[in-house]
Amino acid sequence: MILLTKYHKSIKLIKVHDQFHCTEDLKDQDLREMLLLDYFSVPLPFIYLFLSLSIIWIIKYLFKSVKRIYSLPPGPFGFPIFGYYPFLKDHSYIQFDRLSKKYGPVFSLKLGQYDTIVVCDWDNLKDAFAxxxxLARPAKGFLSGIENTLSIISMSGDAWREHRRLSLHVLRNVGLGKRxxxxxxxxxxxxFLYSLENDxxxxxxxxxxxxxxxISLMLFGHIFDYDDPDKVAIDESLRDYCQAFQFSGITSYLPWLTKPLIALGKANLKIIQKAQMHLNDFISKELxxxxxxxxxxxxxxxLNVQSKRKDQLFNNATLKRNVATFFVAGSETVAGTLTWASMYLVKYPQYQERIRLEIKEVIGTEKRPxxxxxxRMPFTLxxxxxxxxxxxxxxxxLIRRASQDTKIxxxxxxxxxxxxxxxWSVHHDPKLWSNPDKFDPNRFLTENGNKVVKPPYLVPFSAGKRACPGEGLANVELFLYTVGILQRFKIKSDKPLSFEAINGLTRRPKYKPDLIFQRV
Structure with a gap:
């Protein structure tokens, strides 16, 4: 029999045969714990079985993990959970290049929760392109925790193939590659040249x-005045987004940290989130x-294709994400390349004069290029x-994901x-380029200088099925802007130019170049 006294008073239990006996006073809490354990008592065989199964599972997990590690290319170790990510800096491509010198042209490292393979040489890169x-992307895209809908650039599988097919078809129909x-x-x-002449x-x-x-012409069907308030605001958001976002950033490798970091105002994620919202609102008005x-x-x-389909693969949310992707990528890459080009024209005035001579011989000073x-302008190219x-x-x-076991x-x-x-490694590989750190356009010319040759290992727009769909348009813009500027202006600077870069969505000059455009 069990006798319970008032709360916080001692009790005595005497075990007689099947009863309890205790010579010490116990508090009520101690008694309740004993009774609870007795109620939930588990037979020893079940405990042994549970422990055995747990040990077997741990051994199998460790075996698979070790087997997977040894199956990967060699590479550096990192921390638990975070892997090598804490060691990465803004210019991660330079770190990858240095690691390739130690571990080989293809190496692996843990970035966050993902095993990551880095390819740094042309032979293996060419194999990977094919x-x-x-062809897949990270399952949660590049902006997990910020981007709820994947765009064409983040999609994988059939969804990507269908959107790629549609996008290429529509863009060609509305002018891509046409006169x-x-x-x-x-x-x-x-x-633009008129505005440049004034300021x-x-x-x-x-x-x-x-x-x-x-890009607006192809996406929206119209252009904007440079002082249009909406356009000024969206260009500012575009600039902030491109400076803050990196495809090899924390949202790709540690997606579970995105929301806490946004709340803490860290890693520029609030800037990215704000720019995304602004772009979305801007595009929604256009729709x-x-x-x-x-x-x-x-x-x-x-919208025309969307209205004819019965499924939800094509929807307004995805449309807005696609438009934002094309708008950002198509603007940033060309504007950034032209900025670098203008700086090199100042640094090497002999090249500027050589291009101007080609312009004079082929186009003249009045005709638009x-x-x-x-x-007929090999040196310009x-x-x-x-x-x-x-x-x-x-x-x-942009990060790829292996959709099945494969090899590079x-x-x-x-x-x-x-x-x-x-x-970066391929474009600076001394096995492919003599004096790769030297700026020398002549490396792309034949011996007599009459023909330009572009080798397959120059891949500024990537290659293969996931190459940038806007490469053709970008090449047209790069040529026409460069020739148009030099046809009208001589570019110079009264101050030394810094070629130090910052790395966001693209590599951009760290400091705004102070350039003078003098009418010729």
């Missing part, structure tokens, strides 16, 4: 205003203008190729591991 098992679009770009450049301050900003208008059924731009073409003129090579403004590719050359790539292509 591998369909390496009409080139004429519109030429007209935009004419307006050349902050070339990067002015280039962004102009280049983004070319209301495109409900007439005519296909005159990308939004029209997408055509993209077809490039066929060689100069632009060298800018793209030495600066590699997209220094690493002799190296194993397990399913769901991430893959990075380090374009």
């Amino acid at each position: 591998n369909d098992a390496l 009409e679009m080139e004429n519109l770009i030429s007209e935009e450049i004419h307006q 050349a301050n902050d070339l990067s900003q002015r280039l962004m205003q102009s280049v983004s208008n070319n 209301f203008k495109h409900q007439n059924g005519k296909v005159e731009n990308y939004i029209d073409g997408y 055509d993209f077809s003129d490039r066929l 060689a100069f632009l190729y060298e800018v793209q090579r030495i600066e590699s403004i997209v220094a690493t590719n 050359g002799p190296y194993n790539v397990p399913k769901d591991s991430l893959v990075l292509f380090n374009f």
